[in-house]
Amino acid sequence: MHWRWLGEQAFGSPHQQFVFGECIRRIEEAQARCERLDLMLQEVMEGWSLAPLVKALQALRGVGLVIAATLVTEIGDLARFQTPKHLMGWLGLAPTEASSGSRTRRGAITKTGNGEARAMLVEAAWSYRLPAREERRYRMRVEGLPEESRSIGWKAQARLC
Structure with a gap:
């Protein structure tokens, strides 16, 4: 994503950098989950009266x-x-x-x-x-x-x- 480059050199401490990376991964996982749910909703809509x-x-x-x-x-x-x-x-x-x-x-x-x-x-x-x-x-x-x-x-x- 576009914010990934921001975290490459954003923090001096490797621990802070690790936490920031985990936050980014969490956001990407949530976005992927939303996309999967949207696709499922579209699929269900096709057969609904x-x-x-x-x-x-x-x-x-x-x-x-x-x-x-x-x-x-x-x-x-x-x-x-x-x-x-x-x-x-x-x-x-x-x-x-x-x-x-x-x-x-x-x-x-x-x-x-x-x-x-x-x-x-x-x-x-x-x-x-x-x-x-x-x-x-x-x-x-x-x-x-x-x-x-x-x-x-x-x-x-x-x-x-």
Whole structure:
């Protein structure tokens, strides 16, 4: 990896150099494990009945295979929610409210819903802090998707960025 050259002469003590080398090996092993798990997830997706939904969700910026598969697994059929407001309440993304008479105070999100799905959505939302653009990874993800899905993904990106 690109950091390996950094450790060749980074430390004066051979003991420090050894520990640094072990840290590098640990990172490389973790990256290899993640790559193996991603390949297994791709393999499993091929036979899953909800794979088209997972693929369509990847048209949204910041939503890769892991996030899309987690959302579909945790949420299930989106048709069971009557409105987006119901879905947001189930996810725990609705604001708290303290009302008394004519006074209404809204606070932070409730965090009472599905924590795993909420965490995936928050992670994906971080990518919207950057300007809208079609980078190479995004183009590869949406390749082969119907034009309608790609259009919705781009519309969301342009609106949220």
